Amino acid sequence: DKALVFILSEPKRYSIHTFFMFFPIDLIYLNEDFEVIEIKKGLSPWSTYKSSEKASFLIEFSSGRVNEVDVNMGDELKLGDKGQRG
Numbered sequence: 001d002k003a004l005v006f007i008l009s010e011p012k013r014y015s016i017h018t019f020f021m022f023f024p025i026d027l028i029y030l031n032e033d034f035e036v037i038e039i040k041k042g043l044s045p046w047s048t049y050k051s052s053e054k055a056s057f058l059i060e061f062s063s064g065r066v067n068e069v070d071v072n073m074g075d076e077l078k079l080g081d082k083g084q085r086g
Helices: 065-069
Strands: 003-012 015-017 025-030 036-043 048-050 055-062
Antiparallel strands (some): 003 055, 015 048, 025 036, 025 055
């Protein structure tokens, strides 16, 4: 039921790795308007992944959680006050 939210330093293509992890994860990349621009499901342990689009935020879930929360490309997410820039 928890996720990690990364506020990225600038909009660009970011890489992530799952080295030393022993379970798969799901990723959601957001642009500066909190719009879902990329979804990666089931990133395996001991692997790497680079976003295909420039992202401003990254949300990391345990694998399968993206399907449970029904997030789709183009959706605009609200992260709350702590996720707001400016």
